[in-house]
Amino acid sequence: MVRPAKAFTAEQASEKDLEIIEAQLGRTPRDVLAIAHRCPCGSPDVVQTPPRLADGTPFPTFYYATCPRLTGAISTLESSGLMAQMNERLQTQPELAGNYMAAHIDYEASRDGAGRMQNIEVPEIVGVTAGGMPDRVKCLHSLVAHALAAGEDVNHLGDEALIALDQWWINKPCSEIANLTNQDDK
Secondary structure, three states: OOOOOOOOOOHHHHHHHHHHHHOOOOOOOOOOOOEEEEOOOOOOOEEEOOOOOOOOOEEEOEEEEEHHHHHHHHHHHHOOOHHHHHHHHHHHHHHHHHHHHHHHHHHHHHHHHHHHHHHOOOOOHHHOOOOOOOOOOOOOHHHHHHHHHOOOOHHHHHHHHHHHHOOOOOOOOOHHHHHHHHHHOO
């Protein structure tokens, strides 16, 4: 599994990044705050979204996976029963539950910090993060996106899911989008 050795440093999205994200999502992306992670192919695969969208909607999902190959691989993993196993382990393994609480705190702190930088306060989502944190697993997409953006050992269950994923960046369309982008630079 290829993954960053440390946390990814968020980058402002370029116009090209936004075009790639639009192609990935099949729609105009909403309120991309930053690129939170890049796929090994070079394309964005996780974005940061502000805690309040431009239309005023509270949005607790700070890290959002955009790459269709990545989200497809995660969906396949979700259907494998892994979430039920993780939920059972959360109930019986106090250390894992503590690590998951720490991931929740990290996620909320990162989102709140980004909100403060933009003078955005969203009291409606205080204590709410994503993926079911801090007490259950209900969305591996959020956990994997957090693991990719924050780096190894921040979200242990996200790390586990990431390790279990197929290498989504090897096959098209992921590499195809990256190749188109690289050709535009020449």
